[in-house]
Amino acid sequence: MNDNTGHIPRILHVEDDQDTREITAIALELTGAVTLLQCTSGEEAIEKAAAFGPDVILLDVMMQTMHGPEVFAAFRQIPEVSDVPVIFMTGRVQQNEVNELMSLGALSVIAKPFEPLELLGTIESALRRAPAAKERVPAVSAC
Amino acid sequence: MTKVRFSTSHAVLIVAGLSWGLVLSSSGAFTASPTLGWATVVTSAVLIVVYSYKLWISEKAKRAAIERSEELEHMRNAVDEHCLISVVDQNRKVTFVNDGFLKATGYTADELLGKDPVSFQIHTIPGQPERISRRLKSGQIWSGEIRLVCKGGAHMWTHTTISPRFDRTGRFMGSTSIRTDITAGKIAVEEREVVSILDKLLDNVFIFEPDTYRFKYMNQAAMRRVGWDRSTYINKTVLDTDPNFDRDKFDHLVAPLMDGTLDVVNVRAELDDGTNEIFVQYIRSDSGPGSLVAIFRNISDKIEVERIKDEFISTVSHELRSPITSIKGALGLLLAGAAEDLPAKAQNLVSIAHRNADRLAIIVNDILDLEKIAAGRMEFDFQPSDLCSLITDAVQINSGFGKRFDVTVRAEGLDEPAYAKIDTNRMLQVLTNLISNAAKFSRPGGEVVVSLDREEDHYWINVRDFGVGIAKADIDKIFDRFRQADNHSERSGKGTGLGLSIVKVIMEQHGGKVIVTSEPGIGSTFSLRLPVDHAAYAGQTDMAMVG
Numbered sequence: 015m016n017d018n019t020g021h022i023p024r025i026l027h028v029e030d031d032q033d034t035r036e037i038t039a040i041a042l043e044l045t046g047a048v049t050l051l052q053c054t055s056g057e058e059a060i061e062k063a064a065a066f067g068p069d070v071i072l073l074d075v076m077m078q079t080m081h082g083p084e085v086f087a088a089f090r091q092i093p094e095v096s097d098v099p100v101i102f103m104t105g106r107v108q109q110n111e112v113n114e115l116m117s118l119g120a121l122s123v124i125a126k127p128f129e130p131l132e133l134l135g136t137i138e139s140a141l142r143r144a145p146a147a148k149e150r151v152p153a154v155s156a157c
Numbered sequence: 158m159t160k161v162r163f164s165t166s167h168a169v170l171i172v173a174g175l176s177w178g179l180v181l182s183s184s185g186a187f188t189a190s191p192t193l194g195w196a197t198v199v200t201s202a203v204l205i206v207v208y209s210y211k212l213w214i215s216e217k218a219k220r221a222a223i224e225r226s227e228e229l230e231h232m233r234n235a236v237d238e239h240c241l242i243s244v245v246d247q248n249r250k251v252t253f254v255n256d257g258f259l260k261a262t263g264y265t266a267d268e269l270l271g272k273d274p275v276s277f278q279i280h281t282i283p284g285q286p287e288r289i290s291r292r293l294k295s296g297q298i299w300s301g302e303i304r305l306v307c308k309g310g311a312h313m314w315t316h317t318t319i320s321p322r323f324d325r326t327g328r329f330m331g332s333t334s335i336r337t338d339i340t341a342g343k344i345a346v347e348e349r350e351v352v353s354i355l356d357k358l359l360d361n362v363f364i365f366e367p368d369t370y371r372f373k374y375m376n377q378a379a380m381r382r383v384g385w386d387r388s389t390y391i392n393k394t395v396l397d398t399d400p401n402f403d404r405d406k407f408d409h410l411v412a413p414l415m416d417g418t419l420d421v422v423n424v425r426a427e428l429d430d431g432t433n434e435i436f437v438q439y440i441r442s443d444s445g446p447g448s449l450v451a452i453f454r455n456i457s458d459k460i461e462v463e464r465i466k467d468e469f470i471s472t473v474s475h476e477l478r479s480p481i482t483s484i485k486g487a488l489g490l491l492l493a494g495a496a497e498d499l500p501a502k503a504q505n506l507v508s509i510a511h512r513n514a515d516r517l518a519i520i521v522n523d524i525l526d527l528e529k530i531a532a533g534r535m536e537f538d539f540q541p542s543d544l545c546s547l548i549t550d551a552v553q554i555n556s557g558f559g560k561r562f563d564v565t566v567r568a569e570g571l572d573e574p575a576y577a578k579i580d581t582n583r584m585l586q587v588l589t590n591l592i593s594n595a596a597k598f599s600r601p602g603g604e605v606v607v608s609l610d611r612e613e614d615h616y617w618i619n620v621r622d623f624g625v626g627i628a629k630a631d632i633d634k635i636f637d638r639f640r641q642a643d644n645h646s647e648r649s650g651k652g653t654g655l656g657l658s659i660v661k662v663i664m665e666q667h668g669g670k671v672i673v674t675s676e677p678g679i680g681s682t683f684s685l686r687l688p689v690d691h692a693a694y695a696g697q698t699d700m701a702m703v704g
Contacts, residue, residue, distance in 0.1 A: 031479055037486035044495045076475075105478040110536055127482035127518050130489050 025137070026068035027052045028059040028085060029103070030077045034126075038072070041130035048134070056080030056088070064094040070141060071095075072124075075104035075115070083118055090119075101140060103128070170212075174205040239337065241305075241315065246331040249273050249290065261338060263308035274334070279304040279312065293321040293332050303336070314343045361453035363395070367415060367439065367446055370395040370407075382428075382453070411449060414439035431457030467528050474525045481521060485514040523659060530662050537580040537666055541693045544575040544616055548607055551588035558593050563601040566592055569608040575616050576693035583663045587671075588620070590656040591683045595622035598681070611689075615669075618685040626677035635673060636661045 025048050029035050035052050042048045051066045053059040056077060063071070071089065075082035082102055089095045099121035104111075112123050122140040124133070236242065237255050241262070244253040251269050259266060262277070269277070275286050280303075289299050298320050305313045315336035322330040355362060361379040365372045372390045380386060383398050396402045413419040414437060423436045434456045441447045488511035491499065499507060529535040552568045559566040588607070595605040599622045610617040627635065636657050657671075664671045668688050675681035 031483070033483035034479065034486070037483055037490065040490050040495050041486065044490060044493065105475055126478060127485050130486040131493050 021069075022047050022049055023137075023141075024049045024067060024069045025051070025072060026059060026063060026066055026070070026098075027072045028056060028077075028082075029072070029074040030054055030079075031074075034074075037130055038133065041133050045131060045134040056082075056085035059085060060088050060092070063089060063098075064092055067094065068098055070121075070137060071098055071100045072137070073100050073102050073120075075102050083115070086118060086120070099141065101137060170205060170208060174201055177201060236335070241334075241336040241338070243269070243274065243334045243336075244331065245274060245334075247329050249275075249331070252331070258336075261307070261313065262305060268308070277306050279306060289319065293319060294329050296321060296323070302339070305336075312340075313338055314340045359455075361451075363451040363453075364448050365395055365451075367411070367449050370449075373448060379453070382430075411437060411439070414449070425456075428453075431455055432460050464532070467532055470524060471528050474521045474528070477517070477521050481514060481518050485511065485518060488514055519656075523656060526659050530659070535662070535666070537583060539578045539580055539667075541576055541690050542579050542581055544577055544579070544609060544618065544687070545571040545573075547579065547581060547584055548588070548609060548618065551585055551592060552607055554585065555589055555592040555596070559596045559605065562596045562599065564596040564599045565604040566596065567604060567606055569606055571609055575609055575611065576690040577616060577667075577687045578690050578693075579667060579687065580663075584667075587660045587663050587685065588618070590660055591620040591685075594656070595620050595624070595681070595683075598622055598626075599624040614689050614691075616687045616689060618687070619682050620684075621680065621682040623680040626679055627673065627675040627681050628677055632673060632675060636671070 023046075025042065027035065027038055027050060029038065029052065032054075035054075039050055039052060042050055051062065051068070053062060057080060059071075073082045073085060077085075080088075082104070086100055086102075089098070089100065100119075102115045102120050102123045103126055104115070104123060105126045115123050121143075122136075124136055128136070237257050239257065240255075241258040242253075242255040243251055243258055246252050250271050250273060254264075254266060254269050258264075258269075264277070278286075280286060292299050298318060300318045301316075303315055303317045305315055307313055316339050317334055317336040319332050319334045321332045324330050356376045358376055359378060360376075361382050362374070362376040363372065363379050364374040371394050375383070375385070375387075375390050380390065383390070385393065395407065396404055410422055410424065414422060421436055421438045423434055426433050426435055432455070433453045435451060435453050437449060437451045439447060439449055488507055490496075491507050492504070492511060526535065548568050548571060552566050556566055592605060592607065599605060603623050606619075606621045608619045608621070610619065660671055664685055664687075669686040671683060671685050673681060673683050
């Protein structure tokens with residue numbers, strides 16, 4: 015992130031569609047330096063989140079086994095991850111649906127289809143608007 | 158008992174008799190022989206009495222005959238008034254028709270005399286005329302229903318009795334027909350049948366007077382709905398059907414029917430048995446205030462089908478979003494050089510694919526929008542806003558689009574704030590649609606101008622292009638769904654055909670509208686009308702005074 019600390023953002027991406035994962039990965043890497051962990055389901059993400067120590071979580075809403083909001087609630091129960099900002103990614107973007115997701119405590123909602131080239135910028139500007147995150151000591155990555 | 162009138166012949170006879178008696182007596186018949194004299198007198202008297210009596214009887218008979226004749230004449234006139242009478246000869250040619258016949262059928266006597274009645278009768282049963290003739294010739298009366306054709310072609314149902322005539326030798330001389338018009342009765346029977354059908358229809362039928370709303374008729378289904386029977390509804394009005402009946406609303410609903418603006422109005426209502434569509438019509442009458450007719454039709458099934466269809470469309474469209482995202486993403490990344498730099502041809506092809514993935518995404522979004530609109534689920538977040546900011550943003554967002562077509566997009570008339578209550582996202586969607594269309598149909602190097610005009614109570618946002626224009630024939634259909642105007646620009650093709658119908662709905666939801674004016678070869682202007690938010694101005698003025 016452009017915060018002059020030279021800190022490379024750690025992004026946890028939870029998405030069950032493989033193609034979307036690949037595109038997201040390429041887009042993020044193309045537009046900036048990131049450390050990316052991608053998980054194919056909510057269960058896997060819950061398992062690996064704490065050890066990865068993300069700065070921000072990209073959470074797909076419509077997934078096969080656990081929906082985004084459910085995963086979000088689970089993250090809130092994990093101490094190391096409970097205050098990590100979460101950005102929902104969804105195709106459902108009626109105002110009331112967005113409001114619902116925001117009311118859960120998400121940082122932002124990104125609509126699908128998204129502009130891959132703008133993804134990183136969108137994430138960064140959302141983070142800038144967020145209340146300051148406390149210092150986090152990155153755990154050793156298990157990926 | 159007929160009165161014997163003392164007529165002249167009586168008087169003459171009596172005077173003559175008395176004279177003769179006097180003559181006799183004075184002539185001395187009595188002197189010759191008193192017996193002879195008296196015999197003569199007595200004989201004369203007897204003759205006079207007998208003769209008088211005969212006279213009296215014949216007078217009486219004459220009187221009676223005259224009276225009977227008068228009675229017959231009277232009856233004849235009555236029959237003449239009431240019945241259609243025609244007489245035919247032995248060759249079945251008309252020899253007489255009464256005035257009643259002529260009046261009822263509209264023919265003149267000349268048109269009927271000498272004709273065979275078959276020429277103005279309709280016989281649906283084959284061979285009927287011959288059967289009737291045979292019966293008549295055998296001395297029997299025929300009676301039945303015969304349909305006549307009147308002058309002018311109208312049909313008249315008659316009940317007909319035909320009596321044969323024979324002369325003294327028993328030879329058949331023809332017949333006399335007496336008919337009464339039973340058309341009205343026939344129609345009444347048919348109408349009763351129709352009412353019976355109406356009565357049993359599944360749809361609810363209510364017929365009531367305008368103004369008073371008093372019921373004239375309710376069919377069985379209607380009676381079941383309200384829980385009344387015939388003797389009850391006759392005394393009720395529409396207002397009695399529901400304790401919460403809103404009279405003003407109903408007056409308002411039927412007003413365009415009464416003043417002729419609309420032929421029928423319809424509303425949907427949620428009732429006990431589900432969703433009903435209610436049609437109301439005003440039927441005029443020559444003899445009275447006419448009737449209002451309301452028909453209730455249960456459309457729960459229809460609505461269910463619509464809902465299933467819309468859900469299906471929505472599900473499919475959502476399914477489409479993921480793959481479209483991936484396609485757009487992959488191609489976009491390719492173009493951005495995520496892989497190696499592409500050779501020119503490959504660059505071009507990938508561009509084409511990317512553009513079309515964009516189109517697909519737009520179409521899917523539009524389909525989902527239309528489905529939301531149809532289901533009444535399109536949500537709007539109206540906030541007081543300054544249209545100048547809106548227009549400035551819209552122009553900026555679409556400047557890239559303009560560049561792609563080598564068209565400049567600029568704004569005009571934004572000198573003063575313009576307050577209106579709008580859903581900014583939706584209005585941006587509208588302006589993007591119009592500006593992109595304008596750019597698409599402009600000539601290279603041309604411009605698109607977005608201007609703001611003010612009226613007392615409305616704003617007009619105009620998106621104007623100087624491009625190919627739209628043909629008159631297409632303008633009427635331009636806001637229809639899935640309609641693409643025929644155009645000959647090579648740059649045509651992009652655009653969903655759904656966009657303008659969504660624009661129309663969004664404007665209507667804002668309390669405004671969209672209109673288009675165009676001249677082929679000169680250009681087009683799409684104009685959006687929005688109501689002024691006067692309250693916002695008041696607020697601003699207050700702030701200005703305070704600030």
